[in-house]
Amino acid sequence: MIETYRGVVYPHQEDHMGHMNVAWYTSKFDEATWHLLAHIGITPSYVREGNKGMAALEITNNYLAEVTAGDLLVVRSEITEVKDKTIRFRHTMFDAISDKPVATMQAVGVHMDRKIRKSCPFPEDVKESCKKLFPEPA
Secondary structure, three states: OEEEEEEEOOHHHEOOOOOEOHHHHHHHHHHHHHHHHHHHOOOHHHHHHHOEEEEEEEEEEEEOOOOOOOOEEEEEEEEEEEOOOEEEEEEEEEEOOOOOEEEEEEEEEEEEEOOOOEEOOOOHHHHHHHHOOOOOOO
16 A cells, blocks of 8 residues: 555535535545556656546445544555556545544546547556555455
8 A cells, every 4th residue: 555645634624514524535535546646657747748547437435434624634545456448446544643444435447548538558567557556465
């Protein structure tokens, strides 16, 4: 796992129930995703200069514990599968103080040619970088 996000829950991110709204979990996981993608070679310059990119195909969130304003969060990520055009990855959000998991997100993303708006194979170096982030065997 690699660290892909570190931040805090702000009061404006709470909902009327007094805990962080699901929209903010999504936002923080989205930021973690872009750091994860950059780590494997899908950097902002790769996207701009190569006219390639990524799109989400499937996302599943699990909420394990409430977080509230002032809580410090960290997200650690791993890639669980890489295919010719898709990756499956998992983010785990932790309370940064207790290291207790508070939420997870699992996603499948597809590599795209942005010009023709169709899926396309990952470059080999990206696939190799993905494999380095597979979970360690238990």
